[in-house]
Amino acid sequence: MLSQIENSYQEFDLREKGFSDLTFFIEELLSYTKDDYFVRVPVDAYRSISARYVHTWWLQRAVYRADPAHPFLGSFAPFVEIGGSFESNLFLLMRFAYNTRDRILEKHRRYQIRSGFLFEDLIKNDLVHLGFTVLGIKRIQRKEFDVVTTRNGIIHNFQCKNVRLDYQQMESDIKTFIRHNKRIVRYFERALRKEEAREALLIAKIGLREIRHYVISRFPVFSENKRIIALRDLKRVLGGV
Known part of the structure; x- marks a missing residue:
């Protein structure tokens, strides 16, 4: 699905603006999918995968961090850290991908x-x-x-x-x-x-x-x-x- 998005907007250089890295990032995380929907990644595994994408601008947006001043502020972050794992699901990952796409395109x-x-x-x-x-x-x-x-x-x-x-x-x-x-x-x-x-x-x-x-x-x-x-x-x- 993500490769289809990338191909559909090929003329706008999504690949060069970080979307290709996001595609690989999500594909690595999908190996931790449970029941064809939920994504539960152990903390060590998530950090190991993330280390390969520290150069990207979107990585810091991938995990929800509550703002003490606005604890209920909405976010497009797909992951939240709970106990010993990072939790997400396929819907949240796709929403994050689409939001990343939109942020790239709106500057083009x-x-x-x-x-x-x-x-x-x-x-x-x-x-x-x-x-x-x-x-x-x-x-x-x-x-x-x-x-x-x-x-x-x-x-x-x-x-x-x-x-x-x-x-x-x-x-x-x-x-x-x-x-x-x-x-x-x-x-x-x-x-x-x-x-x-x-x-x-x-x-x-x-x-x-x-x-x-x-x-x-x-x-x-x-x-x-x-x-x-x-x-x-x-x-x-x-x-x-």
Whole structure:
């Protein structure tokens, strides 16, 4: 399974960024699988295996260490030390692998661009099912647009934002989380104002007088602005517009 992930994202150099080492690490640990699911590795064996991967950036994240200030803080670490062994299971190991993959990919500019296009396609598909007509407008007078649609004689213009918010900070550092959330919301609101300032281009191109602008965020943010919509809420918010 891990080799399939590596091959699927071969163009983004997962192998060179530490994912190949993670694959070998997990494969070594799987020899301690019990009942085809649980993984129980004796402390000495785990430390011996880990010694071969001390050069990796992800190794310190593999074992859960409780933060005294935040003892119930969520973690993607697959292992916890209990008595004389390190305990995990196949689900936790795969979750850790996927999280490691995501951390590598989110720093890759080409992947960010590719995932942005895929995100737009996902939104288009959802909007079609909600009764919107997706237009092929991407650029007018050198001004670029993400997803432009019409429904019931109204232009609906969507900006697609693939900005991630670290939700773990809600527990570990709430002040930083609030600051980052506000920064992202301000960014989204600037995007809305930008669309409003150039809406005349769409009105002239399409020939309809009424227009509405939205920001669709792949990841939810906390905002009272009803035009900032999380992807997961798209159907609920726009199903009856």
